[in-house]
Amino acid sequence: MENVLVRGIAGNMGKQAAISVMECDNFRLSAGVDINASGKKIDELPSLKKAPSREIFQSVERAIKEKDLNVMIDFTSAEGLLQAAETALEAGMNLIIGTTGLSENDREELAEMTESRGLSVLLAPNFSLGAVLLMEMSEKAAEYFNRVEIIEGHHQGKDDAPSGTSIATAEKLSGCQKMAGEEDIDFTVEGVRGGEVNNVKIHSLRLPGLVARQEVILGGEGQTLTLEHDTTSRSAFRPGIKLALRSIDEFDGFVYGLENLL
Ligand SMILES: NC(=O)C1=CN([C@@H]2O[C@H](COP(=O)(O)OP(=O)(O)OC[C@H]3O[C@@H](n4cnc5c(N)ncnc54)[C@H](OP(=O)(O)O)[C@@H]3O)[C@@H](O)[C@H]2O)C=CC1
Numbered sequence: 169m170e171n172v173l174v175r176g177i178a179g180n181m182g183k184q185a186a187i188s189v190m191e192c193d194n195f196r197l198s199a200g201v202d203i204n205a206s207g208k209k210i211d212e213l214p215s216l217k218k219a220p221s222r223e224i225f226q227s228v229e230r231a232i233k234e235k236d237l238n239v240m241i242d243f244t245s246a247e248g249l250l251q252a253a254e255t256a257l258e259a260g261m262n263l264i265i266g267t268t269g270l271s272e273n274d275r276e277e278l279a280e281m282t283e284s285r286g287l288s289v290l291l292a293p294n295f296s297l298g299a300v301l302l303m304e305m306s307e308k309a310a311e312y313f314n315r316v317e318i319i320e321g322h323h324q325g326k327d328d329a330p331s332g333t334s335i336a337t338a339e340k341l342s343g344c345q346k347m348a349g350e351e352d353i354d355f356t357v358e359g360v361r362g363g364e365v366n367n368v369k370i371h372s373l374r375l376p377g378l379v380a381r382q383e384v385i386l387g388g389e390g391q392t393l394t395l396e397h398d399t400t401s402r403s404a405f406r407p408g409i410k411l412a413l414r415s416i417d418e419f420d421g422f423v424y425g426l427e428n429l430l
């Protein structure tokens with residue numbers, strides 16, 4: 169039986185991660201970490217009433233002192249993530265990270281600290297299988313189109329933009345921009361053409377009523393192709409989190425993207 173710590177357990181996704189652990193044989197929900205909920209028990213959190221009555225700690229250091237832990241799942245924010253990851257790796261834990269907002273440098277640092285300790289880390293910007301398939305299909309479609317742009321939409325509480333998923337998608341599609349380069353347009357409103365990752369334009373919506381969505385729109389001579397994925401409930405992320413848990417002992421080193429486990 170492997171003991172799992174969920175960091176960010178009181179948040180939207182921490183709860184989904186906790187339920188995923190409870191639904192996986194051979195894994196036990198042993199503890200949580202969360203800034204504001206520390207001192208409470210997991211089963212005191214709304215929507216986790218059926219969870220085991222285990223402690224929520226203030227920090228990973230504290231959790232490690234009190235518990236024997238094998239895996240950490242992280243859904244928090246980019247700030248402080250590398251430090252927490254290093255502490256968990258130092259204690260010999262494998263990591264599943266869903267937190268977004270990390271830079272390319274952060275990813276490289278994570279990869280280095282993973283390899284040097286011979287442990288396993290999965291960093292996945294999206295655990296919903298549909299979103300992962302959308303990325304894969306977009307990459308295939310991009311072979312046949314000249315241009316591509318991404319529109320991503322999320323709830324207003326999201327603290328990073330553009331989304332981790334859109335960044336990962338743009339990184340897969342950069343080869344598509346055969347006619348890339350600044351358009352010959354007078355921009356009367358600054359920023360109106362969106363932001364850019366690897367030459368791919370990304371437009372970010374933040375609106376009440378949205379959970380998460382992404383459109384990849386490819387343009388070619390006389391036609392466009394639109395691939396769209398909508399997450400209407402965060403339960404969509406659970407099958408991917410469970411897949412990550414069941415796979416965590418089957419690979420070594422740093423893996424970026426759930427598609428590598430499919
Ligand atoms: N990979 C994927 O499939 C998905 C990834 N995400 C990503 O997951 C992350 C979390 O999203 P979401 O659950 O919606 O966010 P929430 O704000 O709902 O949850 C985050 C939780 O983590 C806590 N927290 C933040 N920083 C720390 C810290 N340093 N130590 C301990 N606890 C901390 C927060 O506490 P407090 O509220 O007090 O700050 C909060 O309870 C985001 O980066 C988001 O983009 C989201 C959905 C899917």
Ligand SMILES: O=C(O)C1=N[C@H](C(=O)O)C[C@H](O)C1
Nearest residue numbers: 268293294326331332333380
């Ligand atoms: O913050 C969210 O909600 C989500 N974040 C991830 C991202 O940034 O891509 C995944 C999903 O879109 C939900």
